[in-house]
Amino acid sequence: MAEIRLENVVKRFGTVTAVDHGTLTIEDQEFVVLVGPSGCGKSTILRLIAGLEEMTEGYIYIGDQIVNYVEPKDRDIAMVFQNYALYPHMNVYMNMAFGLKLRRFSAEEMDRRVHEAAAILGIDELLDRKPRQLSGGQSQRVAMGRAIVRKPKAFLFDEPLSNLDAKLRVSMRGEIRNLHDRLKTTTVYVTHDQVEAMTLADRVVVINQGVIQQVGAPLEVYDHPINTFVAGFIGSPAMNFIDCRVVQDGPNILLDGESFQFPLSATKDGMQIFSHLLGKEVILGLRPEDIEDREFVKDQKEGIIKATVNMVEPMGANVHLRVASGMHHIIACVSPKTRAKAGENIDLVCDLSKVHLFDKETEKVISKSPITG
Numbered sequence: 001m002a003e004i005r006l007e008n009v010v011k012r013f014g015t016v017t018a019v020d021h022g023t024l025t026i027e028d029q030e031f032v033v034l035v036g037p038s039g040c041g042k043s044t045i046l047r048l049i050a051g052l053e054e055m056t057e058g059y060i061y062i063g064d065q066i067v068n069y070v071e072p073k074d075r076d077i078a079m080v081f082q083n084y085a086l087y088p089h090m091n092v093y094m095n096m097a098f099g100l101k102l103r104r105f106s107a108e109e110m111d112r113r114v115h116e117a118a119a120i121l122g123i124d125e126l127l128d129r130k131p132r133q134l135s136g137g138q139s140q141r142v143a144m145g146r147a148i149v150r151k152p153k154a155f156l157f158d159e160p161l162s163n164l165d166a167k168l169r170v171s172m173r174g175e176i177r178n179l180h181d182r183l184k185t186t187t188v189y190v191t192h193d194q195v196e197a198m199t200l201a202d203r204v205v206v207i208n209q210g211v212i213q214q215v216g217a218p219l220e221v222y223d224h225p226i227n228t229f230v231a232g233f234i235g236s237p238a239m240n241f242i243d244c245r246v247v248q249d250g251p252n253i254l255l256d257g258e259s260f261q262f263p264l265s266a267t268k269d270g271m272q273i274f275s276h277l278l279g280k281e282v283i284l285g286l287r288p289e290d291i292e293d294r295e296f297v298k299d300q301k302e303g304i305i306k307a308t309v310n311m312v313e314p315m316g317a318n319v320h321l322r323v324a325s326g327m328h329h330i331i332a333c334v335s336p337k338t339r340a341k342a343g344e345n346i347d348l349v350c351d352l353s354k355v356h357l358f359d360k361e362t363e364k365v366i367s368k369s370p371i372t373g
């Protein structure tokens with residue numbers, strides 16, 4: 001049983017509130033990723049779980065036990081950092097065995113565990129090497145090996161891949177996920193890279209300024225962000241935010257962006273749902289990948305945005321168009337077959353089933369998929 005539970009956890013450093021009433025349950029065997037911009041409190045949460053920082057308020061449970069006053073070494077948790085800090089004078093074997101030695105494991109058990117972990121990580125050949133003779137990826141594996149041999153109740157990873165080059169990062173990411181699928185050890189993983197978060201996590205925890213914004217499965221958070229922060233942080237390129245007003249037009253309610261109008265809903269139910277928004281300013285959230293060059297969606301009549309192309313960025317799999325529509329600057333990921341050219345006009349179409357509406361004042365989501373085309 002290695003569920004980790006945070007209950008109203010507060011951590012202040014002087015006047016800085018690094019963690020602001022954080023409540024979160026990480027289930028046994030779960031892989032949870034904490035994601036958010038620099039300084040939002042991710043590392044602090046990990047360090048609190050590990051016992052490396054003292055909480056200002058609240059409780060942390062590991063299993064059924066409150067660990068507020070349990071020493072880090074007695075929490076039975078292994079942490080892997082960004083700078084994995086291998087002992088330079090010890091070979092790989094001893095780097096992995098050292099923690100067990102301190103805990104007075106028998107030589108036999110130590111040997112068994114080191115070889116088992118080395119086999120899992122594919123580093124059997126490296127056991128005699130010193131850290132300076134290892135590549136970045138190999139060093140990272142050794143650092144993970146050091147955590148694995150302890151068979152802890154949980155792994156805590158703090159940006160373990162950020163020192164690696166882009167390609168290695170992707171392959172190590174796969175290895176970490178495979179490792180979890182095999183060992184099933186409860187894992188809390190910190191990154192500010194939302195792609196890493198999306199691909200690794202059972203659930204992601206999006207944090208901003210010490211406050212947990214949203215917890216959910218990656219696609220749940222992507223499809224149903226609860227506020228503009230989460231909406232803008234998850235997804236790349238970032239979601240477009242466009243100021244609009246909700247207006248009445250005969251029997252219809254329209255989302256008026258000045259340079260375009262979308263029907264909020266032509267249905268009777270839609271009228272009831274959205275009539276309270278009449279006259280209100282809202283923020284329309286449109287993901288770039290939900291906008292296409294009209295050339296390729298000819299039969300769609302609603303959700304058209306007329307724009308001028310500012311920049312065409314071919315990405316291979318698609319093309320990023322930076323366009324201006326009235327006062328709005330919008331980025332769209334369109335078909336690679338687009339013939340759009342900078343300086344020319346273009347008609348874009350939005351997938352109206354995928355738009356997001358946010359309250360302009362609170363920045364909280366109003367309703368998902370409100371538009372029936």
Ligand SMILES: Nc1ncnc2c1ncn2[C@@H]1O[C@H](COP(=O)(O)OP(=O)(O)OP(=O)(O)O)[C@@H](O)[C@H]1O
Nearest residue numbers: 013016017018037038039040041042043044045192
């Ligand atoms: N020991 C400390 N003393 C004072 N302030 C601290 C200390 N540790 C962290 N902070 C502050 O707490 C806030 C959260 O820091 P934290 O290291 O948890 O952020 P993070 O999300 O891990 O950021 P990054 O992505 O840059 O690693 C920051 O404002 C930071 O400056």
Ligand SMILES: [Mg+2]
Nearest residue numbers: 042043044158
């Ligand atoms: Mg950090």
